[in-house]
Amino acid sequence: MERKHEKYEQLIARCKALAPVPTAVAHPCDESSLRGVVEAAEMGVLQPILVGPRAKIEAIAAQFQLDISRYELVDAPHSQASAEAAVKLAREGKAHMLMKGSLHTDELMSAVVNSTNGLRTAHRISHAFVMDVPSLDRAIIITDAAINIAPSLKDKVHIVQNAIDLAHALGFGTPKVAILSAMETINPDILSTIEAAALCKMADRKQITGGILDGPLALDNAINLQAAKIKKIDSPVAGMADILVAPDLEAGNMLAKSLTFMAHADAAGIVLGARVPIILTSRADSVMTRLASCAVAALVAEARRVDASKAVTL
Template identity: 50%
Template sequence: MILESRIWDEVEVGQSAELKRLCTADDFYVFAAASGNLNPVHLEAEDGDGDGQKEAYAPGMFVASLITAVLGNLLPGPGTLYRSQSLRFHDRASAGEELCARVEVIEKLEGGKLRLKTEVTRISDGALIVEGEAEVFAPKRHLKFDALEVPGLISQRHRHFEKLLEAAEPLPDLVTAVVCPEEPVSLDGAILAAEHRLIEPLLIGQPDRIMAAARELGRDVTRFEILPAETARDAARMAVQLVNEGRAGAVMKGHLHTDTLLKPMLDKNTGLRIGKRFTHVFVMDVPGVVHPLIVTDAAINIAPDLETKVHIVQNAIDVAISIGIEVPKVGVLSAVETVTPAIPSSLDAALLSKMAERGQIRGGEVDGPLAMDNAVDLAAARTKGIRSNVAGRAEVLVAPGIDSANMLAKQLAYISHAEGAGLMLGAKVPVILNSRSDSPMARLASCAVASIHYHRLLGECP
């Protein structure tokens, strides 16, 4: 879009211009971040006035700013400077409504100034939202500006995780064996999830260390059951025992090594095996992506063979269904999107795709090999001539091995500002694997996914 200015001599009384704008909840979050106005009545996720409804009313000055867009873009255009603006508000606008901002020149003043009538109306019913008058300095010279030079913005909200929390909080608290929450970060994650009614934690470890961590946090843990265990190995074994006795429906990793946590789970006689390989998923909330994105396996299986990849894919499909993806689209990644004998991952991808077609993998659509670009970008898939329901639309990304999966997940987290909920699947119960660097939202989301998945498998939620 090329913007051109009009100098004072070129403007005539009666000239008008208008712009239309669809208001979104993301607009209001961006405005809140830029202006510092964090009034909750303007934010979609909040009930700002206590009426039980989440508002997302447009901030008044956001609506008024649409007038400035007309002045600065169209009439008089680039180079315009404000002298004054009066505003009278008549109604409220909300997210999802389309507004029209209009200005009309009503007087040419000395000194290169213009007086304009300004208004913003709602298109659906013509309601007047705000009106007033502006006095501006017209541009002193002709300017031409390419609007494409202004970078776009992605609102760094995690709406998918917010929806998962909403889905999980009405479910019964998931009794969770928390193994070695003996330092502040891991203990705080368990307490936070309990406060959100996601889990009922059973704290396993050395009581004095757990209490010391609680004091450091300034938290009260006396309302939780603390089960003494002298060592991390003892705590991990106790967690497995609690699951086998039916006292716990999930396990959460605390301050111990993952291999120490998993060793008793893998015991052939007393462990948590159910005939599946243990696999890991990151359920990721990536800003700008319209659905949750599942990345697997980034933590458990180092160089999975074809048989292990079958379990990786099936476990990922199962959890994707639990979080509301009816028929998950699974993209099996490789360096190329063609079957290439010199690239083993492309052969595995093709075999997994065929196995799903034959019903050996159930519940989702599987396609591969796909390169990363044509797995997630429809235009890239079409450019390469790939026609499938998965290409460009993948909701599950299956990486060739742990190194590529881990790098992909961390790239999404640290460059694309995603949050990741980490779970181990394939055991009798979900195993929540949080990292020390996880944000509170990621920790809550891990518990939410575990709860939703557990209760769906029990038939207690859709």
């Protein structure tokens, strides 16, 4: 527990050297969502554009003594309209990040994935948790725990690549990626083991780039070096994984929540694969987790800005 939050504090510290990122905040209409925005703005992580019912947002700010006078406020009558207006700001380049307020995730994501006016790209949209687990010496990424319910092998290629790109933005270097299953051997009766093997071979053929993949791996031998040694697993990933790729949403969600509620971890959520990084927070998130979610997205936005400037130079 002495290490609690140290990984998040390092991410937030990196953001302080960057310019605040213009961020469209969809429907921040309760205390926790509005307070999280204000605190992230005061730390210099983001420059918020508040999108929602003006009177309601101003009333909440007054009730809880939150100063929003410095921030742009775009009036929208209800949560769905707020989501659509926030997405429009991102699509027009006025916002470089999108942040969920007090509306349902489904409402925000339906606007994001709209085929006409959304933020889709050639990449599959996926979710990742950046986990600060006190007992580990590094932050780990868990994907996908919130968007893709039962991803196909084709979907998993994008999910893995999105996670690797996230790791690069966070300064992980070349991340070690564990494709999780219930075992570390290939079993034709368990589809996730076959897909894990296929993903690893796709990485060998440069269809997935930037990371070192191995799988199938069970959770114990993915993150615990002693467990990997006992099972005699010869792997550059086993016991040292930076990214844990769950076989489906249920497994990913349960893994992240198990770490949160039984190992005292924090989980900063982000949606990847859209035109801009999307900050997903929960009403149950701590202040530190909210700030970390903003910091993670800001580092992703900065990495994209740098890549875009390099492309223009070339």
